[in-house]
Amino acid sequence: MNRLKLKAQEIKAKLTARIDSLRIIWQYSDSQPTEITLAAALVILYPIATYLELGYSPIMQVLAPIAGLYQLYCVSGRCLSCRVRASWVTFSFYLLAAVMYLYCGLLFKGPSYWGWILLSVSSFGSLKRIKKEELHRKNG
Amino acid sequence: MDNNTQIILAVVTLLGSAGIWKYAEARLRVKAELRKEEQSTNDTVLYRDDLRNRVEEMDKALKEAHKELLELTQKVAKLETENSFLRREIDILKRN
Numbered sequence: 001m002n003r004l005k006l007k008a009q010e011i012k013a014k015l016t017a018r019i020d021s022l023r024i025i026w027q028y029s030d031s032q033p034t035e036i037t038l039a040a041a042l043v044i045l046y047p048i049a050t051y052l053e054l055g056y057s058p059i060m061q062v063l064a065p066i067a068g069l070y071q072l073y074c075v076s077g078r079c080l081s082c083r084v085r086a087s088w089v090t091f092s093f094y095l096l097a098a099v100m101y102l103y104c105g106l107l108f109k110g111p112s113y114w115g116w117i118l119l120s121v122s123s124f125g126s127l128k129r130i131k132k133e134e135l136h137r138k139n140g
Numbered sequence: 141m142d143n144n145t146q147i148i149l150a151v152v153t154l155l156g157s158a159g160i161w162k163y164a165e166a167r168l169r170v171k172a173e174l175r176k177e178e179q180s181t182n183d184t185v186l187y188r189d190d191l192r193n194r195v196e197e198m199d200k201a202l203k204e205a206h207k208e209l210l211e212l213t214q215k216v217a218k219l220e221t222e223n224s225f226l227r228r229e230i231d232i233l234k235r236n
Binding site for chain 1: 147149152156157161165168176
């Protein structure tokens, strides 16, 4: 019985350490690859998906790819404040897509639509990571 | 969806995301400030900074000591030469 308890404690400690490690990676790891992926999705996937599922919307199908290109430009320029700005714009567009899908009643129609929420969360996480990096560099 | 609805939703979302971001940013700033304050009062960090300063001072002192040692070695070499020269002169004078 004691051995089982010890084993359970050991497994719990290991799991806690792994979860902590994941939390730290999520908060502090490099976000450039995520930014590039999100920007590429904003340029390619976003206008096609919203046009096919929501119909023509100039805000989403014209401005979003421009925002995606701006994000790519900022990532390639390695400027932190520019990346923060661009990431906030990207996050706003993904949130807008989630809101639009919700308004049209599509968001909870099928699990594949929840991807917009995932993209919003991912872009927000990326935005927070860049801001943290900026503050860390400022404070030393 | 008509254009007006799209614009209204876009503006509302934009304001919402700006609000969310302002809140998150403020929280991040406060956390960063707290961490900075914590570090400035943390004994380990202070001890590390103190050690770093001492290492720098000792490095400086070591370089100065090396320089002085070199100068002294040169002086000793010069004095040894002079000494041997003078001994030889004394020997010559003694013979005469």
